[in-house]
Amino acid sequence: MEVVDGAFTAVEIGAPAAGASILPGVVLPGFADVHGHAFHRALRGRTHDDGGTFWTWREQMYAVAERLDPDTYLALARATYAELALAGVTTVGEFHYLHHGPGGVPYDDPNTMSTVLRQAAQDAGVRLTLIDACYLRGGFGTPLSGPQLRFADRGVDAWAARVATLKADDHCRIAAAAHSVRAVPAEALPTIGGFDGPVHVHLSEQPAENDECVAATGRTPTQLLDDYGFLGPRATVVHATHVDPDAVRTLGGRRAWVCACPSTERDLADGIGPMRTLADAGARLALGTDQHVGADLLGEARALEDDERLGSRERGRFTSAELLGALTAHEALGWADTGAIAVGQRADLVAVPLDQPGTAGVDPGQVMFAPTNVDTVVRDGHVVVSGGRHVIGDVGRLLVDAIGAL
Numbered sequence: 001m002e003v004v005d006g007a008f009t010a011v012e013i014g015a016p017a018a019g020a021s022i023l024p025g026v027v028l029p030g031f032a033d034v035h036g037h038a039f040h041r042a043l044r045g046r047t048h049d050d051g052g053t054f055w056t057w058r059e060q061m062y063a064v065a066e067r068l069d070p071d072t073y074l075a076l077a078r079a080t081y082a083e084l085a086l087a088g089v090t091t092v093g094e095f096h097y098l099h100h101g102p103g104g105v106p107y108d109d110p111n112t113m114s115t116v117l118r119q120a121a122q123d124a125g126v127r128l129t130l131i132d133a134c135y136l137r138g139g140f141g142t143p144l145s146g147p148q149l150r151f152a153d154r155g156v157d158a159w160a161a162r163v164a165t166l167k168a169d170d171h172c173r174i175a176a177a178a179h180s181v182r183a184v185p186a187e188a189l190p191t192i193g194g195f196d197g198p199v200h201v202h203l204s205e206q207p208a209e210n211d212e213c214v215a216a217t218g219r220t221p222t223q224l225l226d227d228y229g230f231l232g233p234r235a236t237v238v239h240a241t242h243v244d245p246d247a248v249r250t251l252g253g254r255r256a257w258v259c260a261c262p263s264t265e266r267d268l269a270d271g272i273g274p275m276r277t278l279a280d281a282g283a284r285l286a287l288g289t290d291q292h293v294g295a296d297l298l299g300e301a302r303a304l305e306d307d308e309r310l311g312s313r314e315r316g317r318f319t320s321a322e323l324l325g326a327l328t329a330h331e332a333l334g335w336a337d338t339g340a341i342a343v344g345q346r347a348d349l350v351a352v353p354l355d356q357p358g359t360a361g362v363d364p365g366q367v368m369f370a371p372t373n374v375d376t377v378v379r380d381g382h383v384v385v386s387g388g389r390h391v392i393g394d395v396g397r398l399l400v401d402a403i404g405a406l
């Protein structure tokens with residue numbers, strides 16, 4: 001293959017050009033981590049004492065959110081994105097809601113935290129879609145409290161005015177989000193859904209969200225989003241773990257993206273979403289690390305299939321091609337020119353060696369069903385990871401220092 005200005009200009013099979021670099025093992029397109037919150041990385045391996053629930057985990061997450069400032073967030077996000085790059089991620093979708101300073105007081109530049117995240121992505125060698133999330137209340141009929149104040153703008157118009165000042169560039173695109181139907185009143189949904197770009201929302205991760213939504217509005221979260229025009233081919237719903245057959249039909253019929261986050265859903269004991277059924281109905285699948293309980297994108301793809309097997313007691317619920325499609329859903333983040341090794345596409349590559357203990361003997365077409373180590377990652381034609389090492393240096397040390405500072 002040949003790369004000019006960060007894009008493939010020629011792709012030939014079995015014909016290495018003179019002077020070409022040969023990558024080891026199986027070479028795949030770069031991966032998209034369609035949904036995550038960089039600061040949650042500080043919680044990995046620290047929330048497992050005394051069991052707890054999604055809601056008690058959320059209290060621990062809020063405690064980290066309370067402590068972050070622009071400097072500590074830059075260090076943490078840089079290291080977190082670098083860890084994702086080591087796993088083959090070339091596009092990160094950052095679902096960003098930690099907008100303001102302590103007590104909800106805006107920084108002098110109200111997009112300071114966005115600037116920090118953009119810098120972190122640049123340093124870590126990944127492209128970014130900054131998914132700016134609107135967050136206006138604590139729940140149905142519940143005001144904001146404590147750390148949630150840092151997430152909120154004065155109203156949806158203030159959120160929209162702030163987001164309108166964010167500018168895309170070659171490394172960063174802007175997307176919009178409603179945090180969830182809990183955190184955003186229905187009247188605000190048309191403004192957010194009308195954003196000129198991708199629109200994202202957390203959907204039905206917990207049965208309690210469904211119950212509270214039905215009690216407050218008489219509709220399920222999916223019905224509510226659809227009634228307010230939020231769902232369509234630009235929309236990504238995250239989790240969709242507890243969706244009924246009516247919601248499955250709606251999400252499929254609207255050709256929405258559904259972003260599964262299997263390691264997070266396992267970690268938080270959320271449940272198993274009907275991903276095969278959603279795909280059959282017409283929804284397009286994507287994958288996210290969400291709370292960064294792990295940073296193994298190939299493992300997330302494997303988990304998508306494994307969870308289906310446990311739920312259905314059938315093997316082969318997704319083909320390798322379908323899993324690769326979910327791994328490369330850059331389009332859900334607004335990068336339709338990324339995700340395939342083809343002329344005109346951005347030159348992103350991930351090389352997975354087949355001569356390592358985890359992959360020895362593996363059929364190249366089934367590499368995602370084995371424990372893998374990524375050797376090389378190329379983004380826009382630039383080498384970001386080589387020999388399993390990030391060009392930025394020791395990512396473990398960066399993470400230890402960034403988390404230690406919190």
Ligand SMILES: [Zn+2]
Pocket residue numbers: 035036037095202238290291
């Ligand atoms: Zn999330």
